[in-house]
Amino acid sequence: MTDGEEKKYENELLVDAWDDFHNWIYCICVVTFDLELGQALESVFPRHVSLTKQEISNICYLAFPDSNSGCMGDTSFIIRLQNCQGKTNIPPAHNNYNSKCATSLQIEHSYYWGYVYFRQVKDITLPRGYFQKSVVILSFFPFNNLFSEISSYIAPEYFDNGDVCLEAVCYSIRSWPTPKPGLPLNLPLLGTVFQTYIPPSINCSTTSILALPSESGDNQIQTHVELLNLFEILQPVISYVHLLWELVMLSEPIVVMASSPAYCSSMVLALTRLIYPLQYCGDYRPYFTIHDSEFKQFTTKLHRPPPVILGVTNPFFGKTLHHWPHTIRLSDDMGQAQKCKLKKTAPTKVMCNSPGIYTAHKTFLQKDKHIIKKLMNGISSKRPLEVQSALLRRHLLELTQSFMIPLERYLASLMPLQKSISPFKDAPQPLPFNPDAFFATLEVAGPQLTLNNTGIKGDWVGLYRKFFRSPNFKAWFNNRYTDLTHKLQALQLEALSNADLKDWVRGREEVHVVDMVLRIKSSINNCREHNIQVSESVKERLNHHLNDIVISLPDDLRNILKIS
Template identity: 45%
Template structure:
């Protein structure tokens, strides 16, 4: 690992090498001139190894924290791609309006991060006698808040080889092209031109059916050259990621579901980051709400926080490659050591999991959900597919469908119970505040499992109640519950607005005092202005309420009209 890495950041079209690029980029996020670039990427970074300068930033101001404590030199010969994730600095604020618009319609697993960045790296190391150290070492890094792993790594495969030959002009041209891309709108299929190629992608929407078919190429436009279809922007090759740990996949799914502290020790940053990201996706459509680091090094700012022995390990999944961590994490309860995959006939040899027979996974007895019974079924299922020599994409589809069915069997009873906590629609009236959602009762939920439990949709038998109890104590349950509760509150607000819109508001105001009428106007304005972007209501509802507010203000005395104004919504 190198400690010295002079850094160049390319943040948008027509950027200079020193001084002002960060200042211009700071303006781009808020007022232009590159809003489309910043809707996809925070920055594009070039990191080179310099024996004399050490770690140095050639640009300054508020984006400089993007590259602190990064180590993007894995020391692998040839070309290497991997991902990492890191916290944004304290005090840094994202563009909330843009994030809210996107996150409102995106699946929870693909929403824009608000407190972390993703880094997508293309590293090249080759022998070069003209360099003092004897090797050419350089990384091209794309930093984004979007978890579009497949898209950005595909983009790097196009950009990086050309960049290493033509250097900065190439990167500047690419940034100009990205600034012409349409915004990433959930549910839309987009054509993204870059370096003479058009990438066609579809941005998933929360209304998509989980496990739906990949997109097909659209033929609406006569584009030259013909678009190159990317069937996914985020999914990984699960079979490639899991082929050495298939026999332990059920146990790892449970550890991920519960947000247990987990260390993945891998032979390379590629294997490390892909395995961590694949495990995170294994509980989809549930969002993994704990911290995770696909590639974690001793240079990360959280190194001391995550390696202290004075407290219990945090709820975090770490992917590491440095042998130093073998000793550092020896007290952690769950460690998976991955080796290079070697084939034994038609099947890959399985890797070792730390103290498998004594692994403190869920502290359950033999025969329960987390132990020996189900992994044999898992291995049989996956081994059957491998022996038939199916293509990797087919194997991945089998694994993804299996994990989706497993997660849905677990989450559907929770969803049904949560829906039962919603007030009846007939209880929503225009003259009262919306009724409250009933509180979540763990005991009441567990009492429903006999009639709605996972055993109705899953062949798996085990201690489901024990698993739910552990899930209730995990950050993943807290994140799921907060998200669902927020969506239900927004639904209630939307229903309330629609009921108000259908009511005879003008008739209601006839026998009311001016104070009551003004109070109604102010409350309606709050709903329209502060919640307009979050609420989804019938077409015409918001416009109708706008018209009502304008009409009722015009009927008030002139002094009140001047105070209230005539504008209603922003």
């Protein structure tokens, strides 16, 4: 083995040794301020991790609050940036994760999540007079609560003790169990154990406990992987939550302007949760800067802005994004419910600093005045924020479900009749989606039937028509259509497993028999690769059929078609 080959082999062993770490976190970055370079990447942990030049540039600029925002002390916020390395850095443990976790926690490997802890304090011993440094946890997981708490735990330790602290953190994370939905997880870190739980998909059959333990010890911290106090974040714009629900449902371009990345990042994340349990499928950047590699793409005036929600702090965006149709400008005090007013005009030429929602969007639906009044009374009576948030979440959940249930029912009607399924033919395809046929169902099965008591009325057909052109609908429809296709394939496999193939084989030409063997083998592989839900008894019968058919063939064909 040459020196080069030996070094490559040692590097591969080093990378393999960190697989358990990368199951959770890609790397931890330290970004500092350099007088000559500006924001600069000081170090990366573990040391072997590589980042592209573009990723390093984006991380460095996103790791610091904008210079005009003047964040003193410690600031925590969340970023989301493109993964420029494609699938070359995807941990194997992530392969089955998305099929088992809750929709809102699915991994999208095209993006990293960054959990930033930034410190800026006066320090007369430094040339610039300030200590400015950020610790950034980079991960594929959207665990906004867990990783924000962890970054707030390890960053101060690092500022006090230096590199040795983050090296110890990395070795601790290597001991963590694989992230599996539906199981309680204990994550040891610097003498403390973070206790957490990843909610499983509603379709995932799990008999595990469904919540965190009720009590914790002295060195234990209980934390949810994902947790937003929706009311607390949306309080400045709560009177217009139905307007915002529509804009998010329709994947409209929205820019959130705030004085701090903590404010804009939490608002952007809250907006994407308004339509839960439907997954928001537009792009979104909780914090975005003018130095981002996609700045030109988002600020060009040649095309309509893409379906994206941007969080920004630099006042310069007031000029570069004035052509965007919807702007939310937040006040410096996020705790004030009455400060944001609705400005029924497009943001063009409205560059004042007064907080408000600037939009010319004409809502399709009326607002539910009852829930708004209830939440406002809760503010006056000092109702706990957690209770306010629970009320708001339940209302939005019911609104989204009422909007989607007619679509779910109609899509179910696209399933072909059972008699169209034959064991000796390919599985039939679902019927095509027909908007007019769907609209015809609304009178007897529309959202208004479940929302009569809320006072929400309006142009449902108009809202659906625009929704059909959005990324949210396209992603939902593709997923559901795939589910229907898999269900039909499962039914066809069940029919095939129950068929009398011994009788079918008699008198058949070899070419037809071989075709059946290949079809069965392909079906079995398809079940495994696409996680098609068929019972073990069906799989056993199919394998039994396969053996019976192969045995009936001449020796030469039998060897060629040998079941692996």
